[in-house]
């Protein structure tokens with residue numbers, strides 16, 4: 001698969017890692033549709049980079065089905081799905097005010113894990129209809145985990161569980177979709193300079209940057225985008241999780 005012939009949907013494409021990936025793929029000549037619940041930003045980014053936009057809630061079956069149908073119609077096909085939609089949540093299992101809110105735990109799992117699987121399964125159904133490349137490839141799915149899946153911090157029980165689920169489904173999904181020629185990969189980012197982190201005080205950003213082994217800085221979202229592009233083009237990558245974190249290992 002080549003970037004220039006890729007037809008990709010990117011969830012969370014209105015911001016951060018998804019937006020950077022959309023920019024990288026468009027620069028490489030790919031057709032891109034952003035799927036996001038943030039209509040204002042999604043439409044603005046799509047207009048700026050020449051992508052399509054579909055308002056989507058990744059947790060909603062009908063919403064994702066409609067978005068994929070519109071993306072496929074606009075791009076003339078679908079060969080790649082990149083899941084970047086997600087939320088960062090923090091709450092201790094037992095806090096000063098009592099046990100972790102069950103609703104907050106369920107919402108984190110619902111958006112980060114169920115939403116990812118919802119998009120992946122519906123995208124796979126479309127990709128399975130593609131005429132295969134000479135090597136049998138029909139498409140690739142890239143999910144976003146986090147280093148929190150391996151080194152979760154205090155207050156990250158829900159977030160780390162949601163990301164651990166994404167790590168766990170990479171291999172079985174790759175096996176499930178082997179017959180259809182669809183690869184499934186996951187990227188586990190360290191700490192990236194996305195709008196979420198840009199809002200933190202400079203002092204906190206500096207501390208986070210200093211904690212990274214080498215290079216001692218926050219990740220640039222374009223580095224995530226370039227890794228996603230490499231995964232698309234390197235057809236032997238499948239069923240694996242790649243950390244992109246400057247060798248950061250959280251204590």
Ligand SMILES: NC(=O)c1ccc[n+]([C@@H]2O[C@H](COP(=O)([O-])OP(=O)(O)OC[C@H]3O[C@@H](n4cnc5c(N)ncnc54)[C@H](O)[C@@H]3O)[C@@H](O)[C@H]2O)c1
Pocket residue numbers: 011012013014015016017018035036037038056057058059084085086087088111112115144145146147188189190191192193194195196197
């Ligand atoms: N930034 C980091 O350092 C970092 C590190 C590890 C993992 N991640 C993961 O990368 C992904 C992207 O993170 P980011 O930093 O770019 O965040 P971000 O907040 O900049 O972007 C997330 C996007 O997802 C969208 N979104 C949220 N819920 C949605 C829903 N239900 N349906 C559709 N769209 C929805 C938001 O509108 C937003 O545009 C997340 O899954 C996050 O957990 C980020």
